Amino acid sequence: xxxxxxxxxxxxxxxxxxxxxxxxxxxxxxxxxxxxxxxxxxxxxxxxxxxxxxxxxxxxxxxxxxxxxxxxxxxxxxxxxxxxxxxxxxxxxxxxxxxxxxxxxxxxxxxxxxx
Amino acid sequence: xxxxxxxxxxxxxxxxxxxxxxxxxxxxxxxxxxxxxxxxxxxxxxxxxxxxxxxxxxxxxxxxxxxxxxxxxxxxxxxxxxxxxxxxxxxxxxxxxxxxxxxxxxxxxxxxxx
Numbered sequence: 161x162x163x164x165x166x167x168x169x170x171x172x173x174x175x176x177x178x179x180x181x182x183x184x185x186x187x188x189x190x191x192x193x194x195x196x197x198x199x200x201x202x203x204x205x206x207x208x209x210x211x212x213x214x215x216x217x218x219x220x221x222x223x224x225x226x227x228x229x230x231x232x233x234x235x236x237x238x239x240x241x242x243x244x245x246x247x248x249x250x251x252x253x254x255x256x257x258x259x260x261x262x263x264x265x266x267x268x269x270x271x272x273x274x275x
Numbered sequence: 276x277x278x279x280x281x282x283x284x285x286x287x288x289x290x291x292x293x294x295x296x297x298x299x300x301x302x303x304x305x306x307x308x309x310x311x312x313x314x315x316x317x318x319x320x321x322x323x324x325x326x327x328x329x330x331x332x333x334x335x336x337x338x339x340x341x342x343x344x345x346x347x348x349x350x351x352x353x354x355x356x357x358x359x360x361x362x363x364x365x366x367x368x369x370x371x372x373x374x375x376x377x378x379x380x381x382x383x384x385x386x387x388x389x
Binding site for chain 1: 308310316317318319320323361363366375376377378379381382
C-alpha cells in the first residue's frame, strides 16, 4: 500500500458526459501528479500540482482539468468524454525539494470506461 | 522532450535465471525511475537513481549517466517477479524547480516460468 488513495476504483459512463476522479496523496506529500494509461498510448503524464498550484503540464487535453485543494487532495475533471478517453488514470504523489528528483508513489488507479 | 527506449519488450525465462532489462534515454536527466506494474494494474516504485548502482533484495539497478543508459537486473528470478517493468525519466531536464512529471518507456513484459 503506497499510502495514495484514489476514488472511484471503476467508473463507467457514456460519451459526452463529465466525470471527476479524486486523489489523496500520502501524508506529508505536497506534490500530486496525474497520469493516463491507455492501450495505444501507454503511460502519459497529464499534469502536476504542488501545494495547490499547477507546476507542470504534459499531454493533457483541453477537455480535462485538475486542481489541488488546501487539504492537498486533487481532482481530475474529464468532460465531453469520448470513447478514446477510456483508460486507467493514476495519481502519484511525492515530496518536493529533494535535489536530483523525487520518488513518486502511485495510487491504485481509476479505470474509466466510456461507452 | 526526453525519449525512452526499453528492451526487450517481452521476456520469458525459467525460474532461477538472471534477468536483465535495459533502458536508454535521449536527454540528460537528474534521476531515472524503475517501476513495476502487476497484472492487476497497480504501479510500484522500485528504484530512483541518479548515479551508480542500487540494490534491493534480488533487484539491482544501475545507471551510466554518460551513456544515458540504465539496466534493471533480477537475480534468482521467481514466478512472482512476473510483471511489467517500466523505465521512466523526467519529462523536462531537471531545472531544480520541482517540475518532474515522468516520460515512460513502453515497458518490458516479464514472465518467469516455474
